[in-house]
Amino acid sequence: MRYFFKIRPYxxxxxxxxxxxxxxxxxxxxxxxxxYKDPDLxxxxxxxxxxxxxxxxxxxxxxxxxxxxxILGTRDSVQFYQRCEREWFPLLRERYTLSGSNQDSPxxxxxxxxxxGHKSNDDLVSYPAHLHIDILPExxxxxxxxxxxxxxxxxxxxxxxxxxxxxxGKANTDAIHFYExxxxxxxxxxxxxxxxxxxxx
Numbered sequence: 001m002r003y004f005f006k007i008r009p010y011x012x013x014x015x016x017x018x019x020x021x022x023x024x025x026x027x028x029x030x031x032x033x034x035x036y037k038d039p040d041l042x043x044x045x046x047x048x049x050x051x052x053x054x055x056x057x058x059x060x061x062x063x064x065x066x067x068x069x070x071i072l073g074t075r076d077s078v079q080f081y082q083r084c085e086r087e088w089f090p091l092l093r094e095r096y097t098l099s100g101s102n103q104d105s106p107x108x109x110x111x112x113x114x115x116x117g118h119k120s121n122d123d124l125v126s127y128p129a130h131l132h133i134d135i136l137p138e139x140x141x142x143x144x145x146x147x148x149x150x151x152x153x154x155x156x157x158x159x160x161x162x163x164x165x166x167x168x169g170k171a172n173t174d175a176i177h178f179y180e181x182x183x184x185x186x187x188x189x190x191x192x193x194x195x196x197x198x199x200x201x
Contacts, residue, residue: 003064005142007151010051010058010072017067018051018060019043025134028172035106041096045110046132049088050074059151061135061144068139071148073131075161081118089117123188127165127197129156149182157200165197 010018022043026032033039050072051058061069074080096111124130131152135145156164166184168175170193184196 005139005144006062006065007059007144007147008062010055010060010070012051012055014060014067014070015048015051018047018070021067021070021134021136022047024136028169029134029175032106036110037105037107041107041110044092044096045113047072049080049084050132053080053083053087057131057152057155059148061139061148063139069133069135069144069148071131071133071152073129073152073164073166075129075156075159077118077124077128077130077165078120081120085117089114121195124165124195124197127163127187129161129164131164131166133166145178146182153198153200160201162201163197163199165195167193167195169193 019040019042023033023036023039024031026042027035032042036042047070054072054074057074058070058072060067061071092114096114098111098115131149133145133148133152135148153164165187166179168179170176176194179196184198187195187197189195
């Protein structure tokens with residue numbers, strides 16, 4: 001069977017599928033669905049605030065019309081974190097309380113992130129934008145990851161954004177090699193992850 005691949009802007013009807021993609025790639029690019037009791041949790045933190053607050057910076061990769069990957073992010077991390085505190089996290093914190101029997105579970109870890117909120121990183125202030133990209137296995141190996149990055153960066157350049165960063169876990173070696181191939185450089189290494197960046201202007 002021949003598949004047709006396409007990158008297009010995000011549409012609100014994509015949201016539930018993007019939640020699913022986030023979960024199916026949530027373990028360093030592998031399926032995390034057996035790790036989480038609440039299948040929406042990863043999407044609540046890593047997908048929805050971006051597509052709700054900055055939908056013009058979300059692009060969807062489709063295979064014969066069905067989403068199988070995405071790239072999303074923000075043009076200004078500090079402002080985005082402030083908006084999340086005002087517009088996204090308050091209701092989530094009411095829904096997801098910190099109490100629970102298993103505080104070491106993956107669910108509890110994401111709930112803690114929701115309650116802690118985003119923290120600005122002084123190492124990354126000169127790279128104000130940031131991004132997340134996830135592609136299902138059936139969409140990999142088609143060269144579309146690079147095209148997703150190109151679409152996102154092109155939009156940032158239209159917005160006159162000077163630089164972009166991302167973080168990737170050290171265990172996700174495939175992603176690390178991908179970011180190096182598409183032109184990102186290491187900004188800083190941390191205990192469990194690496195910050196990559198790219199200058200745009």
